[in-house]
Amino acid sequence: MSTNKSVDKRPLSPFMIGPFYKPQLTSMLSITHRLTGLVITLGSLFIAGWLISLAAGPYWYSGYAYHMLAWYGQALLFAWSWCTLFHLCNGIRHLGWDVGFGLDLKTAYLSGYTVVIVSAVLTIAVWILAYAA
Template identity: 40%
Template sequence: MALTNNARDATMMGRRTDGTVIRRPLSPHLQVYDMLQITSGLSISHRITGSIWAGGLLFMVWWLVAAAAGPGPFATAQWFFSSFLGMLMLFGLSAAAWYHTLAGIRHLMWDVGYGYDLPTTHRTGRAVLIGTGVLTVLTWLIVIIAWG
C-alpha cells in the first residue's frame, strides 16, 4: 500500500518498525547553513577541500605518467608545475590537503565522543584554521629551501 499519492513525497516517507508512517528528515544543504557559524563553515569547507584534493590527485597522476613516459612529457609537466599558475595551484592544493587532514582528525575525535560541547567545538575549529595556515607555510618554506 502506498504511503503517499504524491511522487515527490515518496522519498521522504517511511515506516517505523511498528509500521507507523513517518516523514524522513531532509539532509541539510547550503541554503540551511548559517555561514557565519564556525561549525557550518568548517563543515562545508571540509567537503569542498576533499573535492579539491581528489581533483588535485589527477595532477599527481599526470606528473607520474609523464615521468614514466619519458623526458619530453616529463619536461612538459615540470614546466607547467613550475609556472606561476602551477605553483599557485600546488600552494592551494597543499592548503586544501592540510585543511582536509586536520578537519578529518577533528571528525575522528568526534567519532570517539570527544569535542561535542560548544567551547571545544569552537576551539578545535580555530585550531584547524590556524594549523592549516601554519602547516601550509611551513610546507612551502621547506619546499623553497629544498629547491633553493
C-alpha cells in the first residue's frame, strides 16, 4: 500500500470496465463501429461467394442460394446489411466531426442516437423493399 496520498487519488483508466467505469454512448458506438467494420469484411466474403457461385453456373448457384435463402443465411444477410448501414451512418457522423460539426457533448449524444435509429430504420426499409420486389 502506498503511503503517498496523491498517488492513491489518481483517476482510473477509462479502460477499467466494471464497477470503476460506466460505459458511455460515445464509447459503445466507437466499439460498435469497429465491430461492424469487421462484420462487413466477413460478410463481403459471403457476398463474394455468392457472385462466384453465380459465375460458376446453375449447379453451384443453386447450392449457394439454398443456404442464402435458409433462415440462417437470411439472418446473416440481415446482420450484414445492418452493420453496413450503421457503419455508413456513423461514418457520416464522423465526417461531420472532421469538419468541426457536432463536437459538443449534447450534439454528440443526439447524433449517436440518430445513427442507431436511422440505421435500424434503413435496414428495415431495405428488407421490406427487397421482399416487395
